[in-house]
Amino acid sequence: MSNTDITDERDLGRAGEQLSTAPREEATASVPAMGVIGWARWFWRQLTSMRVALILLFLLSLGAIPGSLIPQNSVDELKVQTFKEAHTTVTPVYEKLQFFDVYSSVWFSAIYILLFVSLIGCIVPRTGQFIGQLRGRPPGAPKKLTRLPAYTTWRTDADPGQVHEAALGILRRRRFRSHVVGGAVSAEKGYLRETGNLLFHIALIVMLVAFAGGQLFKSEGGKLIVEGDGFANTITQYDDFKSGSLFDNDDLAPFSFDLQDFVGTYERTGPQRGTPRTYEARVTYSEGADGKTKKKVIEVNKPLVVDGTKVYLNAHGYAPVISVKDGRGKEVYRSSVPLLPIDNNVTSTGAIKVMDGYKDKNGKKEQLGFQAFFVPTFAGDGQGTMFSQYPGLDYPVLALNGYYGSLGVDSGLPQNVYQLDTSDMKQFEDSNGDQLKKRLRPGETMQLPDGAGSITFESVEEWASFQITRQPASGWALTGAVAAIAGLAGSLFIQRRRVWVRAVKGPDGVTVVEMAGLGRSESAKLPEELADLAIALHTVAPTAPDPEPEPDRPSEEPAEGAEK
């Protein structure tokens, strides 16, 4: 058995070679003798071997897992903070292992960089080989065609030259590359398989480079806008801003837009009552420093695209319009205050900060702060819940309690606009000495005690928050992706195969035609195709009448012979 294997190899030798340019698997045991170059060569050969590529692929998928189970900084920093507070024991370990930034971690990068080096180390020589094959011609027929996976033979009266000529014609009509060499026709088809294979792997590299480039040059920021307000694309206007390490401020596209109106509709009935159905942000925008104003509706799946920058609708909420009067009845504050939603029914919280202009009844400058709790649809008095029942504005109620003193905004430390720092403040109290709090409907006013003034809930506006993103090279990524699919389809669906036709005139003057086919993988299609070809050739060179019953029906004999 092993004996036949060896002869097999030798027989097929040149015929089977280069049917694919796949790297040959070498015995891993062969460790080089010594020397830096020897080691380097050994390392390179290991790295570019299919076996190591497989292991790297496996590691890549394994390495991606923790990132899907542990919150990631790149996805949601807030969640990471919560996780860190909740798991104090594992956090230091996770931080050491960069588990909060898996996809930019040293070890994950190491895996994919090695994988891509391995890929390049594999692709470059294979491309060279393949170009060589394209320039060359299909190799000559092996000596014993009977050893090939598909084989047929018959005897004919036609001349060998005629048979070869006819075979060439048939094969070429079927778009085989064919030529006569060494007294036989050699033909090959399915070069697109290798083309597809190489294209796929090159496309992967293009995608990786495009993704990396996009990450380096990208910019991404958020902006919350209340109806009627606007935004101009400069860094100072962003609420938060992130950018890749090669990003330049001048890369920001000059444009601006105003939020005219936000419309949200929600499911009215059924178990999914309150589930959002449409979100529409109606904006007017202008390109360039002072371009024409255009209208556009931004929806969740339909960003505004200006000059390569995309503006996405991210979230929305309510912004009660609040006015505050001091003890003398002078309005010292009037503004819409965006509140942050805390649940799906847009129960919202936030803070109202009256920083300057307010004077207490003694004429002393003071700051006021109010904690605000807003529900668009109130359950009703005595229902025992202050949480919103529905995300639409059916029964808006604002609950307030107030503080006076110093807001602490002058300390120079950045402060959360949605939270009140009450460490330097005193709360307003009612006549019983309890905290002063009141629920207001739009238009209602809460009087502050001791002639400290009043606060009025004037009306409600909506806000929308936008994500403004610029990610260059996404066109390249898309091109790479499309090429990858095309290449993949080529490399998986096309068979590369060779066919040989040999016609030799025997001593009895009859020509023996032999045909054989070889594919890279054993496929049922190969014998079928060979049969088609044989039938076509057979019409040109039909079977000669058998001279005697003894040596005929050769079709079965060679099979037996092949076994021994």
Next chain:
Amino acid sequence: MNLAAATNESLANASNTLIYSSMAVYTLAFFAHIAEWVFGSRSKVGRTAAALKKDSATGGSAVKAQVAQQGGTAVLDRPRIVTRSAAGTRDVPDGPGAAGGTFKGDLWGRIAVSLTVVAFAVQAAGVVARALSVQRAPWGNMYEFSITFSTVAVGAYLTLLALRKNVRWIGLLLVTTVLLDLGIATTTLYTDSDQLVPALHSYWLWIHVSTAIICGAVFYLGAVGTLLYLFRDSYENKLANGVTPGKFATSVLERLPAAKTLDTFSYRINAAVFPLWTFTIIAGAIWAGDAWGRYWGWDPKEVWSFITWVAYAAYLHARATAGWKGRKAAYLALVAFGCWLFNYYGVNIFVTGKHSYAGV
């Protein structure tokens, strides 16, 4: 457009009834398949086939002479094609199928397939009714995804049968899985028919989710093939080494196609679907670029579809690598399908990400 397309309650109810009815018919098909296997196990033909197999399995690599399609009348005049397997491969013929060549078993098998066709039609009608009741693609939540998933899996199986491929051996396992899938869908995953959240208002829903379902369903057929390949392969190995496998194992496994056939089947399936899976991920990335402002952001669903992709890529590479062919590659294929399953159930249920809609 969105609010105008209110839910049509009666159609939604009709859909539920159809799904339950299809489960009833699938149950009948399940029992018919069981009957097929039971009758097949008593077959004498099966025994003889097994005996024959032992011969050829121990006889070393025999040359298989086959007559390729000849067609026409002048059969003797036409050249014959001799095929020859590569050295070292076992040439074991396929088993006779679940019916084991018995008339009764075959009858029950045909009944099972007919019932499966009926159940498939009823189930497909259920999915369509669900879609009509909300006038959108019926893939807005896990329930809808699940019922479509098993419909497509059965559809793919029936298509292969219609193409006269040798796939009836999947029948029992497929029907069992479909029942399981529908059972989970109608109990724990059930969501009332309703409109979509704004994030799903996109034609990419049709493209991305439909291909995801098709990939999953067809990958599933491949995984069944791989699993049976592993069993059948170890059975054949035992026979080749002169070990007698257990009675039950013999009875079941001798009727399956040869390990090589199963292996080729699952390879073809997986290789055919892999480009589509690649496309699914890319379509998802394009949609994410429109909806979320970035085409790739390591959302758990994205991560797991990537892991699934890499696992299938590893499987396809392994088949071309010495030392990884055969069983090792098969294990990789199973791991890859496991990743797909986790991506569907696990990520939706245990991990919160941007792919959470309508409760789950």
